[in-house]
Amino acid sequence: MRVSGLVIRTGVPLPPASGPVRQAMMHKDGVAALRESMRLYGQFCRSISLTWGLSLAHLPSWASTTEELHRRGLWMMNAQRDFLIHVWSRARRQLRANIEVRTLPSSWSAGPPTSDRWSHYQYTAMVRSLHLPHDTRQPTYPWHDLEAAARTSLARAVDAYNFLEDSELSELAHRHVHHVAALVGGLFGCNIEYSDDTYWDVCRLTLMHSRWGMSAGFTSTRNCSLCAQDIETCQHLLDTQYEATVRHDAHGTCNACGQISCPHTDGETVSAFPRPVMSELHIHEVSLVSRPRDPLARFLKVEMSRDALLQCLGEDPSGRDICCYRCLHPCSGFD
Ligand SMILES: [Zn+2]
Ligand SMILES: [Zn+2]
Ligand SMILES: [Zn+2]
Ligand SMILES: [Zn+2]
Structure with missing residues (x-):
């Protein structure tokens, strides 16, 4: 099985291998990451409700959908998945439609296309064809700004958990990752990557639940x-x-x-x-450990076995796009 990930960060102070200084640094870095993730998540929610007019009551959340799955007695994976896809795609369609109505020039507002396939490129091409003044011709498409903020929030949430897993804030950080991962997966999608004739698991939430990391043996100057x-x-x-x-x-x-x-x-x-x-870092060896010296030294992509995919999907996907819905589901624990 091939993997790819971060072995060690350079240019930043790393916590020592153990002791109270390690605990203090992990706590400080973890709280900073958690705060940044929560700030971006809060800004995202404010922006979609105040700027884009989607009431937060219509935005599903990881907690609300988990509760709803229990209430409806949906225990089978397939039934859960169908329900989660349904509620999240409804929210996604509504948010996209709201953005399109509010950003298109008034001449388009009578009937802007609201299909999910409506892409940034089509949008830019249409705005261009209206011969608007140069500075308004290529607007930054708000959907992409929202997506970038949400994905950064998720990355920082995972960092926070990696710093805080042994602290009293671990459960708070863990639940926060689920909240943000469901939002990102539900609104913007989480895809299984296909490259080098291989499918790679790049789901931040799933990778975080496998607690392996890398510890490097190295020499460097300080x-x-x-x-x-x-x-x-x-x-x-x-x-x-x-x-x-x-x-x-x-x-x-x-x-x-x-x-x-x-x-x-x-x-x-x-x-x-x-x-x-x-x-002047020289890495001599890398070992797999559950508590890496650099808490962020974790896998970023892991090769998926063809047999497991075949079993999951019932057919060989042979290169076509596969979506990950695991980040929308209730937590199935750590390994
Ligand atoms: Zn500074
Ligand atoms: Zn995912
Ligand atoms: Zn000096
Ligand atoms: Zn979990």
């Missing part, structure tokens, strides 16, 4: 985040704050706080503690 010299020999002391000029590196990591999304802007002067940053 440089100072403030002066980029060897932290053992540079003039900065770890417990002292210094005035630092903010800069973000090529990956977007801030030298002052070590985060990727932070409130600092390049050129600004802030007080910051020096932090050790790994560079």
